[in-house]
Amino acid sequence: MILRFAAVVVAALALAGPAAAACSHPRTSLTYLEGQVMCPTCHTTLDQSNSAAAQQIERFISQKIAACWTSERIESALVANYGPAILAAPPHKGFDLLAWWLPIVGVLAGALVLAFGVWRWSRRGGSEPEEPSDSGLDEETERRLDDLLARFD
Amino acid sequence: MTGRLKLTGQLLALACVAGLLALLVWKLTHQEHAPRVGAVAPGFTLQRLGGPGTVSLSSYRGRPVVLNFWASWCNPCKGEAVVLQRDWTRYRSRGVVFLGVDYHDLAPDARRFIGAHELTFPMLEDGSGQVTGRYGIHQVPETYVLSRQGRVVAHLAGPITAPGFAADFRDALAKAAA
Numbered sequence: 608m609i610l611r612f613a614a615v616v617v618a619a620l621a622l623a624g625p626a627a628a629a630c631s632h633p634r635t636s637l638t639y640l641e642g643q644v645m646c647p648t649c650h651t652t653l654d655q656s657n658s659a660a661a662q663q664i665e666r667f668i669s670q671k672i673a674a675c676w677t678s679e680r681i682e683s684a685l686v687a688n689y690g691p692a693i694l695a696a697p698p699h700k701g702f703d704l705l706a707w708w709l710p711i712v713g714v715l716a717g718a719l720v721l722a723f724g725v726w727r728w729s730r731r732g733g734s735e736p737e738e739p740s741d742s743g744l745d746e747e748t749e750r751r752l753d754d755l756l757a758r759f760d
Numbered sequence: 761m762t763g764r765l766k767l768t769g770q771l772l773a774l775a776c777v778a779g780l781l782a783l784l785v786w787k788l789t790h791q792e793h794a795p796r797v798g799a800v801a802p803g804f805t806l807q808r809l810g811g812p813g814t815v816s817l818s819s820y821r822g823r824p825v826v827l828n829f830w831a832s833w834c835n836p837c838k839g840e841a842v843v844l845q846r847d848w849t850r851y852r853s854r855g856v857v858f859l860g861v862d863y864h865d866l867a868p869d870a871r872r873f874i875g876a877h878e879l880t881f882p883m884l885e886d887g888s889g890q891v892t893g894r895y896g897i898h899q900v901p902e903t904y905v906l907s908r909q910g911r912v913v914a915h916l917a918g919p920i921t922a923p924g925f926a927a928d929f930r931d932a933l934a935k936a937a938a
Contacts (some may be wrong), residue, residue, distance in 0.1 A: 647864035647889060648899075659833040660864050667866055688866055690888030720769075 635678035640668050642684060643678070643695050651697050794896025794915060799813055801827070801906050802894040806884035809862050810871045815884055817859075817910070824913075824936035825906040826851075828920075831865040832873035834900045836919040841877040843921050847933070848881045854937050859884060863900050865894045904936045905932035 638654070644664060646656035653661050664685065671681045685693045697703035744752070795801055805816040817825070828844055831836040838902030848858040858881035862870045867885060874883055886892050895904065905914040916925045 621898065628901045659835070663833040663866060663869060690889065690890075750771065 630675040632677060633658075635672060635681070637665065637669055637672060639666065640672075640678055640681060644668070645693055647689055647693060652696050732735065739757065775848075790916060792893050792896055794917075795904075795912050797912050797915065799912055800910050801825075801904060801912055802891075803910075804891040804894070805926065806861065806886055806891060808881040809860075809867065809885040810874065814858070815882060820857045820859075820893040821910055822908050823931070824908055825904075825910075826933065827895075827904040827906060827910045828858065829861045829863050829895065829897050829900050829902045831863045831900050832869040833865065837873075837901045838877070840901050840921050841873075841879055845877065845879050845881070847929075851933060851937060852881075856933065856937050858882070861886050861891060863897060864889050903929065905929070905936050907936050 641654035642652050644653050645651070645655055646658055646661035646664070648660040649656045649658050653665055667685075670680055671684070676684075682694060691698065691703075697706045699707060762891045783807075801817065803817050805814050807814055826844075826847075830841070844858065844860075848856075850909065852858070860874075860879065860881060860883040862883060862885045865885070867887070870885065871885070873879075889897075895902075899917070901919050903914075903916045903920055904912055904917075907913050914928060916929055916932075918925055920926060920929040933934075
């Protein structure tokens with residue numbers, strides 16, 4: 608029984624060893640690429656889709672992973688077949704760089720505007736002018752009014 | 761100074777809102793719709809599937825065209841392929857052109873599909889879906905029958921083997937080929 612088990616383990620290792628060693632780099636995974644690649648008919652990533660087109664691409668990716676293709680090579684093959692829209696994120700080059708930089712620029716600009724607003728508000732708060740008197744009358748009129756009222760006391 | 765800053769800020773905000781509105785209007789006016797019956801079918805040039813060179817729709821002006829959109833992952837396309845091949849052999853002598861447009865598909869799988877169903881009419885690849893988008897295709901199979909003048913005679917959004925479409929397809933073919 609033990610001999611049989613040992614034979615099975617040795618056979619499994621003998622089969623798995625060359626397959627694992629065949630890749631000179633870490634294997635990419637279907638789970639990773641499912642989040643990077645779009646389903647062309649449903650416009651969601653593959654991991655969100657169960658359509659026939661998505662399943663076809665998943666099969667393609669699995670075959671290429673088994674053949675030791677890198678994720679970059681698989682993505683390039685998909686782009687060659689479906690065009691750049693097959694990728695969930697735009698490439699880091701050319702006009703597509705705008706898609707990466709614009710949100711960062713937007714957030715920074717927003718933060719600057721906010722910081723400027725807070726700075727101005729705090730400055731205005733520090734040198735706030737004294738409130739005018741409740742009556743809104745000048746000193747002379749107020750004095751004359753006091754004199755007039757004093758006559759009735 | 762602060763007044764000028766305030767004015768600049770307000771102008772920038774206005775410009776942003778105007779830009780967003782312009783984008784919305786552009787998106788609404790550039791939405792792709794299926795060409796209606798009687799309208800001129802959108803022109804295109806596509807790569808041949810499994811062969812060199814390109815094919816332009818305009819090169820078939822003067823001949824009726826059956827434009828079938830399909831994909832190898834589409835199950836109803838399998839049953840339809842047999843009928844399309846049969847009709848192609850029947851109508852080609854009358855000058856009718858059949859064109860298959862492979863939609864959002866992997867080229868090797870598409871070639872296997874063509875081989876398995878022994879399809880002999882010209883096949884074009886539209887992996888990116890640019891042309892299918894102009895025809896308002898959201899599912900496959902779909903078929904357009906075009907007149908000699910390149911106008912849409914019929915649009916069948918489903919397999920031509922479906923009970924409701926089989927007669928429509930034959931009528932449209934007869935009309936286009938007349």
